[in-house]
Amino acid sequence: MNAALEYIFIEVPTRDEISGIIRLYRQQGWWGEGPDDPDHVRCLAAGSHSFLTVRAQAQVIGMGRAISDGASDAYIQDVTVDPRWRGKGLGTRIIQKIIERLEADRIFWIALIAEQNSHPFYRKLGFAPMADSTPMLRFQRPHP
Numbered sequence: 001m002n003a004a005l006e007y008i009f010i011e012v013p014t015r016d017e018i019s020g021i022i023r024l025y026r027q028q029g030w031w032g033e034g035p036d037d038p039d040h041v042r043c044l045a046a047g048s049h050s051f052l053t054v055r056a057q058a059q060v061i062g063m064g065r066a067i068s069d070g071a072s073d074a075y076i077q078d079v080t081v082d083p084r085w086r087g088k089g090l091g092t093r094i095i096q097k098i099i100e101r102l103e104a105d106r107i108f109w110i111a112l113i114a115e116q117n118s119h120p121f122y123r124k125l126g127f128a129p130m131a132d133s134t135p136m137l138r139f140q141r142p143h144p
Contacts, residue, residue, distance in 0.1 A: 003056040005090070007097050010053055013045050017053060020060025028080045049074060050101045054081070054090055061085045064094040066102055066110075074102050076112040095125050 010017060018041045025031040045051045049070060054062030062081040068074035076098055081090045102110055113135045114122045 005061075006055045007093065008053050008055060009101065010045055010051050013041055013051075016058070017060055018042070020055075021053070021063060024060065024063055024080050024082065025078070027082065030078070030080075044078075049105075049107075050098055052094055052097055052101075054085075054094060056085070062090045062094055064091075064098055066098050068102065068107055070105065070107070072107065073109045073111070074107045076110060079112075091121065092125060095122075 013021065015038070018038045019036075021041050021044075022031070022036055022038075026033065044065070047067070048065040049068035051065040052063060053060050062085065064076060064079035066074045066076050076095065079091060079094055081094070099110060102108075111130070112122065112127065114127070119127075119129075
């Protein structure tokens, strides 16, 4: 696991990237074991302000993305690293690179929802709970 790492923003994922992204979503428990939906991954990448992948020997081992109107606000989501690669600073670097990209585009209001008790990780990166705010969800559709 001493491979050189590449941090690459994608807009149109390749077939191999799609496969790696689907694997990461499933490893994290965000998607079920249904049939693969490459078009869904293409839409996620195309509709994101930025979609970052981390690769070791051409295999996608981490990812994160930001959604934004491109003018004022952004939300970071879907940050995950393959369990075999955790604890090596990849998640921190994913967040840093996404923030750098957003700030280069003059987007400075950056939020996220810290799921699964991940808030200590995000606190170390400068995020804090928003006063008088509660994350809310109207509709959740399980991914096939």
